[in-house]
Amino acid sequence: MRNAGFTLVEMLIVCAVALIVASIMIPAVVHIQRKNAERLAENEVKEIAALIEQYKLYTGVYPQANLLEILAEQDGQTLSNTTNLGNESLVLALCSLDNGGPYLRRDLADVNRKKLQNLDRDNAWKVALNNTFFTDSELREYVDPWGVPYVYFDNSVYFDTTVHTYTVGGTTFQARPIKDPQGRFYEPLGFQLWSCGPNRVNDQGKGDDITAWVVDR
Numbered sequence: 001m002r003n004a005g006f007t008l009v010e011m012l013i014v015c016a017v018a019l020i021v022a023s024i025m026i027p028a029v030v031h032i033q034r035k036n037a038e039r040l041a042e043n044e045v046k047e048i049a050a051l052i053e054q055y056k057l058y059t060g061v062y063p064q065a066n067l068l069e070i071l072a073e074q075d076g077q078t079l080s081n082t083t084n085l086g087n088e089s090l091v092l093a094l095c096s097l098d099n100g101g102p103y104l105r106r107d108l109a110d111v112n113r114k115k116l117q118n119l120d121r122d123n124a125w126k127v128a129l130n131n132t133f134f135t136d137s138e139l140r141e142y143v144d145p146w147g148v149p150y151v152y153f154d155n156s157v158y159f160d161t162t163v164h165t166y167t168v169g170g171t172t173f174q175a176r177p178i179k180d181p182q183g184r185f186y187e188p189l190g191f192q193l194w195s196c197g198p199n200r201v202n203d204q205g206k207g208d209d210i211t212a213w214v215v216d217r
């Protein structure tokens with residue numbers, strides 16, 4: 001009996017120690033995971049930005065964020081593409097076999113990869129995907145480590161009143177080109193690319209958003 005009691009106390013001590021260790025370790029692990037995801041997003045933003053610059057070097061223009069010809073198709077009906085348009089346009093440009101492309105790696109399109117997803121489940125009007133490495137007609141988005149599409153505008157659309165609507169997991173958010181505190185667009189001659197960050201909310205470049213440009217917060 002004495003041994004059994006002693007074992008029970010030992011077990012309680014072990015459980016208590018395990019709980020203490022877990023209470024210390026779990027927040028640390030969560031913190032490390034968040035930092036790793038943030039670092040990944042920072043790297044991806046830089047990588048995509050470099051690819052966009054390569055595209056510009058070859059073609060003389062930045063990939064357009066409003067490719068009107070990529071009309072979406074759902075249930076056999078051709079519809080205007082109202083969601084995720086900037087990102088989808090960018091993916092199409094970077095995956096095109098024209099203009100010195102493709103700039104994005106083909107393996108990103110493998111079915112087991114999560115980087116290119118079709119979050120709004122639309123298909124391109126057939127001609128749009130003819131010269132890409134895709135073998136189907138899905139209009140894909142390049143997603144960040146939290147599964148949210150990166151937001152993209154090229155400078156040709158800054159002055160449009162266009163607000164882009166993005167959808168992910170049944171929720172939508174809106175995005176518009178971002179101005180600095182003086183009212184000037186960031187990257188006025190280039191492009192704006194950003195991740196909505198760990199909170200998966202578009203903060204228009206503020207808060208935890210991860211932008212391709214350096215911004216005072």
Ligand SMILES: [Ca+2]
Nearest residue numbers: 083084120122
């Ligand atoms: Ca779409």
Ligand SMILES: [Ca+2]
Nearest residue numbers: 118120122139
């Ligand atoms: Ca899509």
Ligand SMILES: [Ca+2]
Nearest residue numbers: 196197201209
């Ligand atoms: Ca955010």
